[in-house]
Amino acid sequence: MSKTFSYSQLFNFSKNIFLKIGCSDTDATTAARSLLSADLRGVDSHGVARLSGYIRLWEVQRVNATPKISIVHETPSTAVVNGDRGLGLVVAPFAMQVAIDKAKQVGTGWVSVRNSNHFGIAGHHAMMALQNDMIGIAMTNASALVAPTFSKERMLGTNPIAVAIPAGEQPAFVADFATTTAANGKLEILQRKNSPMPLGWALTKEGEPSTDPNEIKNGGTLLPLGGDKEHGSHKGYALGAIADIFSGILSGANYGPWVPPFPAYLPMPEHMPGEGIGHFFGAMRIDAFRTADEFKLHMDKWIARFRSAKTIPGQEKVLIPGDPEREMEAERMKNGIPLLQPVIDDLEAIGDKFKVVF
Amino acid sequence: MSKTFSYSQLFNFSKNIFLKIGCSDTDATTAARSLLSADLRGVDSHGVARLSGYIRLWEVQRVNATPKISIVHETPSTAVVNGDRGLGLVVAPFAMQVAIDKAKQVGTGWVSVRNSNHFGIAGHHAMMALQNDMIGIAMTNASALVAPTFSKERMLGTNPIAVAIPAGEQPAFVADFATTTAANGKLEILQRKNSPMPLGWALTKEGEPSTDPNEIKNGGTLLPLGGDKEHGSHKGYALGAIADIFSGILSGANYGPWVPPFPAYLPMPEHMPGEGIGHFFGAMRIDAFRTADEFKLHMDKWIARFRSAKTIPGQEKVLIPGDPEREMEAERMKNGIPLLQPVIDDLEAIGDKFKVVF
Numbered sequence: 001m002s003k004t005f006s007y008s009q010l011f012n013f014s015k016n017i018f019l020k021i022g023c024s025d026t027d028a029t030t031a032a033r034s035l036l037s038a039d040l041r042g043v044d045s046h047g048v049a050r051l052s053g054y055i056r057l058w059e060v061q062r063v064n065a066t067p068k069i070s071i072v073h074e075t076p077s078t079a080v081v082n083g084d085r086g087l088g089l090v091v092a093p094f095a096m097q098v099a100i101d102k103a104k105q106v107g108t109g110w111v112s113v114r115n116s117n118h119f120g121i122a123g124h125h126a127m128m129a130l131q132n133d134m135i136g137i138a139m140t141n142a143s144a145l146v147a148p149t150f151s152k153e154r155m156l157g158t159n160p161i162a163v164a165i166p167a168g169e170q171p172a173f174v175a176d177f178a179t180t181t182a183a184n185g186k187l188e189i190l191q192r193k194n195s196p197m198p199l200g201w202a203l204t205k206e207g208e209p210s211t212d213p214n215e216i217k218n219g220g221t222l223l224p225l226g227g228d229k230e231h232g233s234h235k236g237y238a239l240g241a242i243a244d245i246f247s248g249i250l251s252g253a254n255y256g257p258w259v260p261p262f263p264a265y266l267p268m269p270e271h272m273p274g275e276g277i278g279h280f281f282g283a284m285r286i287d288a289f290r291t292a293d294e295f296k297l298h299m300d301k302w303i304a305r306f307r308s309a310k311t312i313p314g315q316e317k318v319l320i321p322g323d324p325e326r327e328m329e330a331e332r333m334k335n336g337i338p339l340l341q342p343v344i345d346d347l348e349a350i351g352d353k354f355k356v357v358f
Numbered sequence: 359m360s361k362t363f364s365y366s367q368l369f370n371f372s373k374n375i376f377l378k379i380g381c382s383d384t385d386a387t388t389a390a391r392s393l394l395s396a397d398l399r400g401v402d403s404h405g406v407a408r409l410s411g412y413i414r415l416w417e418v419q420r421v422n423a424t425p426k427i428s429i430v431h432e433t434p435s436t437a438v439v440n441g442d443r444g445l446g447l448v449v450a451p452f453a454m455q456v457a458i459d460k461a462k463q464v465g466t467g468w469v470s471v472r473n474s475n476h477f478g479i480a481g482h483h484a485m486m487a488l489q490n491d492m493i494g495i496a497m498t499n500a501s502a503l504v505a506p507t508f509s510k511e512r513m514l515g516t517n518p519i520a521v522a523i524p525a526g527e528q529p530a531f532v533a534d535f536a537t538t539t540a541a542n543g544k545l546e547i548l549q550r551k552n553s554p555m556p557l558g559w560a561l562t563k564e565g566e567p568s569t570d571p572n573e574i575k576n577g578g579t580l581l582p583l584g585g586d587k588e589h590g591s592h593k594g595y596a597l598g599a600i601a602d603i604f605s606g607i608l609s610g611a612n613y614g615p616w617v618p619p620f621p622a623y624l625p626m627p628e629h630m631p632g633e634g635i636g637h638f639f640g641a642m643r644i645d646a647f648r649t650a651d652e653f654k655l656h657m658d659k660w661i662a663r664f665r666s667a668k669t670i671p672g673q674e675k676v677l678i679p680g681d682p683e684r685e686m687e688a689e690r691m692k693n694g695i696p697l698l699q700p701v702i703d704d705l706e707a708i709g710d711k712f713k714v715v716f
Contacts, residue, residue: 075465077435078646106464107433112647148664150673155664163600173603175596181589198588207670225583225590230556231539232583238533238679239597241664242521245531249656250647256660273659288436289470289608298607301631305614306506306513306599312565315508321596 003344004336010048011036013347013358017051018087020354021058022065027090034089037124039337042328045185046121049343052350054087054118056264063087063117069094076106080251081113085276088119088140092279096125096138099283103134107288112251115275118142118262122162123176123325129164129283130172133292136164137282139243141253143261146180147221148241149234152207154221155257158183159243164322166286168296170303174322179240180222187213187222200227246280253278361702362694368406369394371705371716375409376445378712379416380423385448392447395482397695400686403543404479407701410708412445412476414622421445421475427452434464438609439471443634446477446498450637454483454496457641461492465646470609473633476500476620480520481534481683487522487641488530491650494522495640497601499611501619504538505579506599507592510565512579513615516541517601522680524644526654528661532680537598538580545571545580558585604638611636 011032018028035054039047057063067086071079079098083091095111102109119125122138129136142157162176182201190197190213197213204210205219209228216222225236248255254274261268286292309318339347351358369390376386393412397405415421425444429437437456441449453469460467477483480496487494500515520534540559548555548571555571562568563577567586574580583594606613612632619626644650667676697705709716 073648075643075646076463078465078642080647105434107436108466108468110466110642110646147670148667148676150669151667151676152670153668155667163596165600165603173599175593175600177590177593177596179593181584200589203670207668225593226539227585227589231558231585231589232535234677234679235533235535235537235583238521238535241531241679242523242533245523245657245660249653249660250644252648252652255656256663273656284436284468285433286608288433288468289438290431290610294610295607298613298631299603302603302607302614309506309509309513310511310565311508312505312510312561318506318509319592321592321599 002338002340004338006336007036007040007333010039010337013351013356014048014051016356017055017350017354020356021055023087023090024066027087030093031087031089034093034120034124038121040329040332041121041123041325043121043185045183045188048339048347050118052346053262053264054089055350057117060264062260062264067091071098077102077108077110079109079111081111083113083116083276085115085117088117088277088279091116092119092125092138092281093128095279096128096136096281096283099281100129100132100134103283103285103288104132108282108284111281112246113279113281114251114253116253116277116279118277119279121176122160123164123174125281126162126164126176127172127174130166132283133166133286135166135284135286136162138162138279139247140279141244141247141255141259141277143259144257145184145216145222146224146240147203147207148237149224149229152203152205152221153257156224156237156240156244157259158222159240159247161239161243165299166292166296167299167303170300171326172322173299173303173320174325176325179225179236179243181225181227181236182222184216184222187216200231243280247278248274250280251278360696360698362696364694365394365398365691368397368695371709371714372406372409374714375413375708375712378714379413381445381448382424385445388451389445389447392451392478392482396479398687398690399479399481399683401479401543403541403546406697406705408476410704411620411622412447413708415475418622420618420622425449429456435460435466435468437467437469439469441471441474441634443473443475446475446635446637449474450477450483450496450639451486453637454486454494454639454641457639458487458490458492461641461643461646462490466640466642469639470604471637471639472609472611474611474635474637476635477637479534480518481522481532483639484520484522484534485530485532488524490641491524491644493524493642493644496520496637497605498637499602499605499613499617499635501617502615503542503574503580504582504598505561505565506595507582507587510561510563510579511615514582514595514598514602515617516580517598517605519597519601523657524650524654525657525661528658529684530680531657531661531678532683534683537583537594537601539583539585539594540580542574542580545574558589601638605636606632608638609636
């Protein structure tokens with residue numbers, strides 16, 4: 001059961017809530033835009049459904065609504081940004097802009113961020129590069145849910161990686177994926193349907209393969225992309241580890257099993273080695289390699305060729321990374337964003353609390 | 359059946375063969391070092407077993423033994439290198455050194471390469487960064503064997519990605535993996551044993567799942583990391599595509615189904631849009647983010663913590679990316695490199711041809 005809401009209604013409501021907790025008008029706009037990009041692109045688990053979660057982090061003083069976000073170290077092509085416990089939804093666009101500005105100067109820019117919080121969807125930040133004729137890269141670490149190959153212990157977050165690449169006539173190539181076989185949101189869908197989960201997504205608490213989508217609630221672990229060693233899970237583990245190290249260790253944030261949890265009611269890890277959660281951003285100017293026109297011509301050729309690749313039985317077409325999200329965005333901008341009743345109830349409750357009409 | 363040879367015997371033989379085709383002493387040394395690093399690290403499919411393949415490429419004039427490798431475009435943090443049809447084994451270290459030199463100047467360096475050939479193993483080139491207290495990145499495209507999600511057509515190579523990250527007391531973190539579920543070399547091992555192949559590795563020519571390790575010989579395709587859509591193969595497809603675009607389109611090399619094949623007897627693709635095959639390299643100076651000492655302290659902590667993660671039933675320990683290859687290298691440096699009889703025969707035949715004693 002769901003009802004449908006317009007982008008502008010959800011955007012204005014979210015922005016007003018961010019204003020109520022003390023964000024500046026600019027920051028509230030940035031945060032609402034980051035948040036809503038998830039709803040538009042069909043990543044429902046990361047959009048307004050999480051608004052109350054961010055507010056609870058502010059209530060327990062883990063989120064600072066008026067952060068002094070700053071560059072604490074830099075070279076011509078790099079920077080470390082201290083997010084000052086700000087909303088990741090605001091810290092991430094700041095840091096991505098630093099990467100873009102550096103790319104304008106010296107060809108590329110690379111920014112590692114500490115002392116931040118959950119930043120929404122990685123793809124939204126990576127896509128900031130596109131309008132500048134740059135390739136954008138965004139990644140983050142997150143609290144541990146994923147067991148490395150051969151392990152049954154929660155050591156890594158779902159640590160997503162996004163890469164956005166401009167094209168010409170064709171829409172941009174936008175890959176944005178968790179470094180696990182499946183994200184937790186997919187398990188939640190199966191829980192609601194009471195359906196079994198495919199093997200290779202999660203392990204029981206004891207480290208055994210499972211088809212029960214409730215394993216994470218029962219103390220189990222998500223599996224790295226690949227699922228098991230025979231299917232290359234050591235590669236998914238390496239990808240999640242790289243996102244963790246670039247985001248957490250280059251910046252001075254927490255990493256591995258020490259990354260703070262998103263739910264405000266969960267205790268913080270003991271003996272944390274850094275500050276907050278970490279992100280990593282990159283921007284590469286296309287014309288630092290070849291003219292943007294030439295590049296886009298070949299990207300168009302690449303995309304057209306892959307789109308016309310021969311399909312397996314039962315499939316109509318081959319997709320380009322970003323196709324489903326872009327189509328979803330167009331559809332939802334036109335026809336609205338569907339929300340499940342528990343999410344609507346949750347937003348109404350925040351509205352009541354902060355005296356903002358939903 | 360195999361015999362064991364010392365590193366120095368195989369190195370000297372390979373170097374002498376490269377000298378015989380006209381490489382300079384420096385290039386022959388570099389090429390032999392790149393080639394042998396695969397044998398040392400246990401990637402037997404990419405080492406001296408391929409020496410005759412490189413020579414055949416020279417014989418059909420696809421490899422230039424005396425290339426004028428040059429930087430054709432650059433900014434402070436980027437460059438495009440034209441490999442002039444040189445051995446990838448030589449072009450890649452040249453380009454990685456350019457990335458390292460740029461990182462010394464402005465914090466990071468990023469180099470896309472066109473007009474090259476097969477470069478051996480990606481990890482060898484990425485690891486050049488380590489001795490400079492830098493993170494090293496290497497990737498390449500390769501001739502098409504891999505079908506994108508929902509496709510049965512060969513559109514991408516196994517396009518490996520390597521990331522090498524320095525540590526302090528601990529050995530470096532070195533991830534180096536094909537963006538497929540399994541590399542072709544693993545299918546060949548199963549062919550020799552006459553064993554079935556796990557589902558999720560390859561499709562038949564018609565696009566159906568298969569357990570026959572001979573599928574590639576029969577016109578089938580390898581699958582991207584993840585195997586099928588349900589297990590995240592769209593993520594492996596995106597990774598392979600990113601390596602292809604960074605290596606091929608940023609540089610002006612070929613890409614997708616147009617990348618030239620390694621075996622010299624195979625015809626070149628028609629209507630190639632670029633020059634040769636492409637690579638992409640990156641170097642990030644650690645102290646462009648934080649002091650190398652601090653970083654290494656935390657990398658040591660990360661590695662020690664992951665190594666001690668709780669294991670699943672039947673496994674003794676959790677590995678860090680690079681552990682198996684490093685242990686193999688130590689073992690083979692000490693006890694020699696085993697070669698199968700067909701590889702020995704092949705090397706003896708080259709030796710006879712070029713009057714070099716094996």
